[in-house]
Amino acid sequence: MRDIDRALVQAATAVAKLRCRSDNHTLAAAVRTPDGRVFSGVNVYHFTGGPCAEVVAIGAAATAGAGELEAIVAVGDRGRGVIPPCGRCRQVLLDYFPSIKVIVGPPDGLRAVPVADLLPETYVWSDHQVEVPAVPRTGVWPMPVVPGSRQSAED
Numbered sequence: 001m002r003d004i005d006r007a008l009v010q011a012a013t014a015v016a017k018l019r020c021r022s023d024n025h026t027l028a029a030a031v032r033t034p035d036g037r038v039f040s041g042v043n044v045y046h047f048t049g050g051p052c053a054e055v056v057a058i059g060a061a062a063t064a065g066a067g068e069l070e071a072i073v074a075v076g077d078r079g080r081g082v083i084p085p086c087g088r089c090r091q092v093l094l095d096y097f098p099s100i101k102v103i104v105g106p107p108d109g110l111r112a113v114p115v116a117d118l119l120p121e122t123y124v125w126s127d128h129q130v131e132v133p134a135v136p137r138t139g140v141w142p143m144p145v146v147p148g149s150r151q152s153a154e155d
């Protein structure tokens, strides 16, 4: 693993240690742009399905105007180390950043792998979009007549 990937793990670890101090925030993620900028985020736990740290970090990068992302890692609180992304995050990463590398593995064997390696035989959303012709508009809209809403011709 490259030094800049190790630095990304350190960045996420620092955010996890500093900001993940309750059950509401238990993971921190860090992303890196090709020009070396790093953005981070923590998960927002909620029983309705709060966002994972990876998604929050992607949003933070987007908020700052970052375009492409080249690497991401998530780290758990309480010294749990690198945590692999959940299935939903893997799909989001693949669809938004098909060439991103994800740092995974045990502490003594961390490696940066292409996101596609984490989703073999995956569904690629953009590959399955079909051009649907627009519904022709006639310019005549059949307005429904609601009783009592119009004056009749006899009035």
Ligand SMILES: [Zn+2]
Binding pocket: 052, 053, 054, 085, 086, 087, 088, 089, 090
């Ligand atoms: Zn996730």
